[in-house]
Amino acid sequence: MLTKLLHIAALYDFYGPLLTVKQRQCIEMHYLHDMSLSEIGIEFAISRQAVYDILRRAEQILEEYEDALHLVERNRQQQRIVQQVYELLASLPPEISGNSAAQQAMQQLELLLD
Numbered sequence: 001m002l003t004k005l006l007h008i009a010a011l012y013d014f015y016g017p018l019l020t021v022k023q024r025q026c027i028e029m030h031y032l033h034d035m036s037l038s039e040i041g042i043e044f045a046i047s048r049q050a051v052y053d054i055l056r057r058a059e060q061i062l063e064e065y066e067d068a069l070h071l072v073e074r075n076r077q078q079q080r081i082v083q084q085v086y087e088l089l090a091s092l093p094p095e096i097s098g099n100s101a102a103q104q105a106m107q108q109l110e111l112l113l114d
Contacts, residue, residue, distance in 0.1 A: 011063065014071045015062050018061070018065060019058050022054060026044075026051060026055050037055075086106060086113065
């Protein structure tokens with residue numbers, strides 16, 4: 001479940017604004033605020049099944065955007081590359097890694113990794 005939560009959260013970060021207001025609210029309530037389908041249904045005065053349908057449709061839409069645009073995967077690849085470059089810089093001998101330009105580069109990479 002945690003893997004799915006993280007996956008949906010990543011998709012939502014990139015493509016959430018493309019969902020309808022109700023889809024966004026349901027995703028946020030269920031995945032970010034850990035509300036049950038029944039609790040969300042009460043909030044919107046709709047059935048649990050209606051909430052389930054909204055969530056499944058929203059998830060499907062998010063997956064379709066990722067299949068077409070690959071922004072989440074591209075971001076993950078870029079993060080891996082930044083991490084590798086950071087590790088390479090950190091492994092340089094002190095006379096090189098102590099250089100002010102190398103230190104600035106590492107600080108910038110750290111910002112990208114956070």
